[in-house]
Amino acid sequence: MTPDLWLDAHSYLRPVADLSVQVDRAAAGIEVLDACIPSWENYHADFLAGVPLLPSTSAAVDLEPGGRMAGALLERLASETSSGSLAAETRALDTELRREPEVARRIADFLLGDETLRPSFRGLLRYLGWTATARFLRPVVNAFDSWRDEEQWLRCYCPTCGSPPSMAQLVGNDPGRLRLLSCGCCNTRWRYRRIGCPFCEGADDHRLSALAIEGEKYLRIDYCQFCRAYLKTYDGEGNETFFLADWTSLHLDVIARDRGLKRLASSLYEL
Ligand SMILES: [Zn+2]
Numbered sequence: 510m511t512p513d514l515w516l517d518a519h520s521y522l523r524p525v526a527d528l529s530v531q532v533d534r535a536a537a538g539i540e541v542l543d544a545c546i547p548s549w550e551n552y553h554a555d556f557l558a559g560v561p562l563l564p565s566t567s568a569a570v571d572l573e574p575g576g577r578m579a580g581a582l583l584e585r586l587a588s589e590t591s592s593g594s595l596a597a598e599t600r601a602l603d604t605e606l607r608r609e610p611e612v613a614r615r616i617a618d619f620l621l622g623d624e625t626l627r628p629s630f631r632g633l634l635r636y637l638g639w640t641a642t643a644r645f646l647r648p649v650v651n652a653f654d655s656w657r658d659e660e661q662w663l664r665c666y667c668p669t670c671g672s673p674p675s676m677a678q679l680v681g682n683d684p685g686r687l688r689l690l691s692c693g694c695c696n697t698r699w700r701y702r703r704i705g706c707p708f709c710e711g712a713d714d715h716r717l718s719a720l721a722i723e724g725e726k727y728l729r730i731d732y733c734q735f736c737r738a739y740l741k742t743y744d745g746e747g748n749e750t751f752f753l754a755d756w757t758s759l760h761l762d763v764i765a766r767d768r769g770l771k772r773l774a775s776s777l778y779e780l
């Protein structure tokens with residue numbers, strides 16, 4: 510699937526596609542700072558106890574360079590000559606954050622849920638911050654993927670950053686089909702139980718209901734009869750980067766909302 514073909518068939522996604530292209534292009538132009546791979550031995554006990562990697566004091570991953578990359582991305586977008594609301598908002602945010610002492614550290618803490626930083630464009634900072642930080646974290650996420658015993662996690666939140674999933678993916682063929690959950694923030698994918706709702710887990714091991722979307726071969730909505738939460742699911746392999754990007758299926762969020770379902774999945778597109 511190429512973005513052009515997708516956008517021909519889903520022209521209403523064009524504005525968010527343009528935004529995503531503009532931000533990714535700017536992000537590709539900033540220097541990727543080195544991330545240290547943590548000691549897995551030090552982190553192991555926290556992992557077994559369900560503590561995600563980034564908040565773990567035993568793993569001690571320093572996210573400050575990711576915050577610096579986020580600052581650089583913001584500065585780059587703010588200095589571009591384009592007009593429109595993205596340019597205006599990034600400029601305002603850039604000016605505002607320049608007044609903060611230790612801003613890179615503050616942005617990194619903000620991304621992990623610290624609420625003492627109260628930027629005027631919160632959603633935008635989360636989106637740009639995670640876009641830059643995911644690039645910084647890529648080697649750590651890859652090393653963590655290789656080290657992690659998926660059977661020992663199977664939790665409803667991201668093993669790297671602790672966020673709720675943004676989407677799900679089904680891989681393989683029955684009877685060995687697996688469900689992966691995907692983090693829209695740090696881009697980790699992790700294994701979860703094949704049945705059951707990740708938003709009200711513990712209730713029952715009930716099956717989610719699947720809602721097929723007319724004309725969509727690869728995407729469907731799985732929803733929970735109990736808590737009415739839904740999870741957009743990519744039922745395919747090979748186009749993860751595209752289909753798990755969340756923005757490519759924002760029309761499914763509209764369909765789900767029209768049916769009275771709740772989005773409890775995290776999203777960086779609530780700008
Ligand atoms: Zn994550």
Ligand SMILES: [Zn+2]
Pocket residue numbers: 706707708709710733734735736737738
């Ligand atoms: Zn549920």
